[in-house]
Amino acid sequence: MTTSSHPLLLLLVSLSLILTVYLYTYPIVHGCGFSQPSKSSNEAAPFRLLALGDPQLEGDSSVLRFDNGYLPSFEELQQKLSTADSLWQQISITRHAISRLSSAIGRILASYRKRLDLWGNDYYLGHIYRTVQWVTRPTHVTVLGDLLGSQWINDEEFGNRGQRYWQRVFKGSQKIKGEEMEGIHVETLSKDTRWEQKIINIAGNHDIGYAGDMNQERIRRFGETFGKVNWETRFTLPSSEVNGVRSSVPELRLIILNSLNLDAPAADPGLQRESYKFINDAIMASRPVEDRTAATILLTHLPLHKEAGICVDAPFFDFYPDEEGSGVKEQNHLSYDASKGILEGIFGMSRRHDAPGRGLGRNGVILTGHDHEGCDVYHHIPTATAQESRSWKAERWDTAMRLQNRTLPGIREITVRSMMGSFGGNAGLLSAWFDNESSEWSFEYSTCSVGTQHIWWSIHVLDIATLCLLLFVIADKLLAYVTFSSITTSLQSRHGKRSKHVSPESGNEYSEALTTGKFNHSGPSSGVIQRRQTSHT
Secondary structure, eight states, X not given: OOTTHHHHHXXXXXXXXXXXXXXXXXHHHTTOOOOOSOTTSOXXXXXXXXXXXXXXXXOGGGSOOGGGOOSOOHHHHHHHHHTOSSHHHHHHHHHXXXXXXXXXXXXXXXXXXXXXXXHHHHHHHHHHHHHHHHHXXXXXXEEOSOOBSOSSSOHHHHHHHHHHIIIIIXXXXXXXXXXXXXXXXXXXXXXXXXXXXXXXXXXXXXXXXOTTTOOHXXXXXXXXXXXXXXXXXXXXXXXXXXXXXXSSXXXXXXXXXXXXXXXXXXXXXXXXXHHHHHHHHHHHTSOOTTOTTEEEEEEESSOOOOOTTSSSSOOOEEEOOGGGTOOEEEESSOOHHHHHHIIIIISOOOSOTTSGGGGXXXXXXXXXXXXXXXXXXXXXOOOOSSGGGXXXXXXXXXXXXXXXXXXXXXXXXXXXXXXXXXXXXXXXXXXXXXXXXXXXXXXXXXXXXXXXXXHHXXXXXXXXXXXXXXXXXXXXXXXXXXXXXXXXXHXXXXXXXXXXXXXXXXXXXXXXXXXXXXXXXSSTTHHHHHHHXXXXX
């Protein structure tokens, strides 16, 4: 290795260190973090939700399996050549075999590239989860649907992708136990720190299908691998965090809802009835709408209805043909009626001012997925002359500040941008705390992005190249050292052999004679000294 390569190595090592530190601390570099209740103190919000959208793990369905025999058979080629009628036919058979071989090699290389891409994508998504979790320290984590890339895969492939989900992407995390999703589970917020490692999985259309193709089997396998599609849990504040005397303890309610079969027609009406029964049960078990000490966080996959132009995805529905059941095949949003049912049912809001709680409904926030670009809106009922003609409208959150007051019903819906690489590897950070001054819950939301998957790949490729070059330089130095040591040892060995012809006593006498000028002429060496002296006379 020449010395001219050392500046290049120094540059690569420096660049690699800087970029690697950035990649593994990017939330710190970008200032990502959960909002705090008070800017004057470092007190963290008691509820901090890391929200991840639509990872959509692809699978081995697009990867070739070599046990299916993709290379041409040599025995088959040999048999065809031996039975050919002419030389030209043999040439044609050979050319066809070469073409098949070239095509097979191309498919095999593409298959290995796909395997590498799947492997890298899993660890890219896992890097987002682990890095943001390590830096921001959330109390809870949710994935808002489309955990996998297709609802049409068989059970074996579903299991394979589920295993990758838990062992690669969310390695070290835990699935929520079945008993924790039964009934209404109530516990003190932050008491069970295991929630930091648990994943609240929401069912998406690529996991269980839309209403027109959802069935019991898909619900079953999703439940076994990721958890129930409809359930709720509640958290109350520790008494030490509540000032003053109140009639009820502040409560934060998480509702996990399968919204994919709320619209009709549905392939399985029984599953649709289960979803609506769950909503009705949640409404009946809610605190009164006048109780502002309680708040609801709704986690579901499909965004609520909004007019075209508000978000990237406009309202869209597609249906199966009549011979296939005419069910919902695809949709971008919930219908207006289904959305209205959630806003006025789960959140208890009303267009009537004489309704309980003046129609303001329950406090809370809605988190959804599905729209990969993400969106942030405020659903409200605008003022109109005729009260009965008023209808729900959505407006972008950043322009709806004038609408957020205590005289009109409204609620924020955050569609979390996808964590996939093509959408910047996004993560959402929702903070919630109880404001003692207003005696109700407050919510704040922010995002954190690592960048596309190409950044992750490039930095790791640079790290590998730098490490290889560094090892090569070290090996080159060691080789040079070993070679130098070998030469030095060889020279010393040869010098030692020449010294063996003169005894130590003779060497000492000779040194003394050179000093005094008196030589001993007896012995074999006298002749040599005499000849040297004679030559000078």
